[in-house]
Structure formats: C-alpha cells, structure tokens
Amino acid sequence: MQKTILDRVERVADDVVSLVLRGDEGPLEAWAPGAHIDLALPNWLTRQYSLCGDPADRSAYRIAVRYDPLSRGGSEYVHLFLRPGRTLEVSAPRNHFPLVPAPEYLFLAGGIGITPILPMLRAAGPRATLVYAGRSASTMPFAAELRAEFGDRVRLFDHGRPDLAALAAEFPAAEVYCCGPASMVDAAEALFPRVHTERFQPTRRVFGPDTPFEVECARSGGTIRVPADESLLDALNHAGRPVPWGCREGVCGSCELSVLDGEPEHRDDIGAPEGRMYACVSRAVSPRLVLDV
Incomplete structure (x- = not known):
C-alpha cells in the first residue's frame, strides 16, 4: 500500500465527488487507462475505484465516487466524512480493462462508468467516439469537461438510453469499450463483436453446488x-x-x-x-x- 494525502474534494455531479490523492512519499505507481486502485478508508473498509486522471502525472491519483444510499458504508463515508488533508492508503494500480491498439474506438459509458473511460478517450486519439448516457445532465460527472475538450466526438444522452443496435451498424469495425449499468453492459456484449467490458457488480450466474x-x-x-x-x-x-x-x-x-x-x-x-x-x-x-x- 502507498500513503497519499487527500488534496482536493470536488463535487462533479449531483451525487458524485472527485478526489485527488497526492503522493505522500514521492511519485506514485505508474498506471495506464482502465486501471483501478483499492482505497483503504478510515472506517476499516476497502473499496475499488477507477483512476480517471492523467496517467502522465505521477504526483497524484484522481478517482470519483458516487453516493449510493444502499451502500455498505464506503460511498457514504467518502461523501459525509472525508476532508482534504486526510492520510489515506491506496494499493498499486491493477488493470483488467486495458486499452488495446486499434484504428477506431467506440466508448460506451453509463453514469459513474465514465471513470475508466475518461483517460481511455484521451489516450485513444482522434478516431474515437464516446457515447455517454445518464439519468439527467446534473447526474453525469465530467460531462461539461468532456464536451469542452472533445466537442462532437462526445454524444451525451441525458434522458434515456442510446440505440446500441444503431451504433453497432454505424461503427462496424470499431473496438468497443463499455462500462455502466449491468443492462447496458449485457446489451453491448450481445451486439458488438469486439467489446471489452467492466462491471461494478458481479453478473448473476448459477453454479453447481459447492463441494470441498x-x-x-x-x-x-x-x-x-x-x-x-x-x-x-x-x-x-x-x-x-x-x-x-x-x-x-x-x-x-x-x-x-x-x-x-x-x-x-x-x-x-x-x-x-x-x-x-x-x-x-x-x-x-x-x-x-x-x-x-
């Protein structure tokens, strides 16, 4: 684990805060788009959050946390009790959602699923399109930042789900990355031949009986x-x-x-x-x- 100092807390949507964690003992571990870290909270909980800052900046990590009223205590603690100046331990970054080289990318994000996608979009170059959906504009973190930086390469859907079947026809050769609600991820996996997904909750599946x-x-x-x-x-x-x-x-x-x-x-x-x-x-x-x- 590495020690960091909580440098900044910023509200980036109605129920989402961005945290900037600055290294306390020199440069932090390197990471690539798609990576996440474990954050050890002072209430003895450890939670995982995608890195959404700049991989070239080894002085700090940025994450974003959505408040979940049904959470097991992680997001509630972050939103109600964490303040700048607090020392927090984080793991080295791990990446199970890496960006692979491709001539064209389509990124699909729903709500807080924008967090791993944000640095991917910046790394992917000009042949990348982001389709970003949310319940409303005020609940979509980094939406204004994305619109200002990428212009019409970003398509925002702040009321309703985009037509994924139409997108599959429009981008037949694209490498697709999707992170968001389970229903969105399931639909993307069914429609796109080359799709990489990340889930925040496990898929409901049935296995045989547990045996010793x-x-x-x-x-x-x-x-x-x-x-x-x-x-x-x-x-x-x-x-x-x-x-x-x-x-x-x-x-x-x-x-x-x-x-x-x-x-x-x-x-x-x-x-x-x-x-x-x-x-x-x-x-x-x-x-x-x-x-x-």
Whole structure:
C-alpha cells in the first residue's frame, strides 16, 4: 500500500465527488487507462475505484465516487466524512480493462462508468467516439469537461438510453469499450463483436453446488482443506496464509493467486488469465489445487 494525502474534494455531479490523492512519499505507481486502485478508508473498509486522471502525472491519483444510499458504508463515508488533508492508503494500480491498439474506438459509458473511460478517450486519439448516457445532465460527472475538450466526438444522452443496435451498424469495425449499468453492459456484449467490458457488480450466474477440495501450499508448505461452506479466500486466511482482498465479489482482482496444478472453477467477472484464479469466489473442479502461496 502507498500513503497519499487527500488534496482536493470536488463535487462533479449531483451525487458524485472527485478526489485527488497526492503522493505522500514521492511519485506514485505508474498506471495506464482502465486501471483501478483499492482505497483503504478510515472506517476499516476497502473499496475499488477507477483512476480517471492523467496517467502522465505521477504526483497524484484522481478517482470519483458516487453516493449510493444502499451502500455498505464506503460511498457514504467518502461523501459525509472525508476532508482534504486526510492520510489515506491506496494499493498499486491493477488493470483488467486495458486499452488495446486499434484504428477506431467506440466508448460506451453509463453514469459513474465514465471513470475508466475518461483517460481511455484521451489516450485513444482522434478516431474515437464516446457515447455517454445518464439519468439527467446534473447526474453525469465530467460531462461539461468532456464536451469542452472533445466537442462532437462526445454524444451525451441525458434522458434515456442510446440505440446500441444503431451504433453497432454505424461503427462496424470499431473496438468497443463499455462500462455502466449491468443492462447496458449485457446489451453491448450481445451486439458488438469486439467489446471489452467492466462491471461494478458481479453478473448473476448459477453454479453447481459447492463441494470441498484441498489446496497444497507450494511456497509455505502444508495442505489446507476448503469445506463446502467456506470460500478459498477465508480458508487460506484462517490457516495463516493471508491473501489480500477487496470486493469479495470477483470483480476487483485483489485476491489473484497463481495456480501451479489442478483445475480451478472460475466464478469471477474479470476473466482470469491462464494459471490464475481469484480466491474470493472461485473454487476447484479437481479435488486438489496446488497454489503459489
């Protein structure tokens, strides 16, 4: 974790604040568009937020937080209690939503889903179009900033959802990036052949019944039994092999582990790369896994 000082809090929409976190011990870790960080809050909660500032500025990170009245305490604390000058710890940036080279881009953002898209649009060059939707103009963070900077390359929909089928016909060759409400992401995945998505909530899916399995700890030694009613993450932590974690929903990547042998059952929404798994939600198909822990 890196120490930062909360330098500035700015309201950027009706229920959204932007936070600028300045490095307290020299330059912050480098990042690329699409990355996010874990923010450790003083109320003992850790939450994940996309970086929406300038990757070239190593002196500070910028994030944006929407107030959610049904939150588990993260956004409420940020909006009601955080003030400039507070020391906050953040993780090194992680990126499961990287911008790949392409001749043309179409970015689709809904509400707070604009946060990872904003630095992507700036990095993508002139052959990029942003379609940005929200409940109303006053609830859309950075809308005025985007309109001023990019002009007609930005299409704002402040009442209603854009016609994604029409956009698929208009941009048949574009690399598509989408972040927003689940219904918007689902529709984009169904319509566009080359689409990259990021979700803030896990997809509702049905898996088979949880069954027990064993984990061999290749680095620390020993074997741990993971019962059917306990996650791999909890079993490792209870056995004295602490694993970092953040969301516990398979969307942030904090608890990534290397799989040396055995077949994991992936239940995450990130798309675990070969030889990796996320301990908070994923389990095992094989009766035994060998992990680099």
